[in-house]
Amino acid sequence: MDSKQLLAFALDKIDDMKARDVIQLDVTGSSDVTDYMIVCSGTSRRHVLSIADNLAKEARHAGEEPLGYEGQSDGEWALVDLGDVIVHVMQDQARSYYDLEKLWG
Template identity: 85%
Template sequence: MDTKQLLAFAIDKIDDMKARDIVNIDVSEKSDITDYMVVCSGTSKRHVLSIADHLAKEARHAGQEPLGYEGQSDGEWALIDLGDVIVHVMQDQARSYYDLEKLWG
């Protein structure tokens, strides 16, 4: 998958699980680590973890093994690193506190 396909794939999979307020940020000029960050919200700890688990599982199924998966233990903020795309799934409180859209936008 190229970067644009991977971005579309990630957004589609988190949308499948009813993630809210999905935003993608092009950070290719600001970061050597990744090209895009996707930020979305879940309604509860369980919802955050379900969104992240679904994305990781579907990525593996598509042959795109996640490079990292963090935050499974607390459910406030989960991060799935797909290489050129990093997805942050957050509860509203954590999302407003860290404000990644403003930081990277």
């Protein structure tokens, strides 16, 4: 998949799990590591982990092995690195503290 297809894929999969407040950021001019970042919220530790787990599982099923998956232990913030798209799934408190939208927007 190219980066735009991967972005659409990731947005679809996190929507399947009812991720909230989804923001997509085009960071092609700001990052050499990735083209897009998605920041979204989950309502609880379990919800954050379910969103990230589902995305990683569906990516593998589609032949897109995640390059990294972090945050399974605490559930405050999970990150799924799909290469051209990095997805941050956060609980509200962590999201407001780190404010990635402001940092990368």
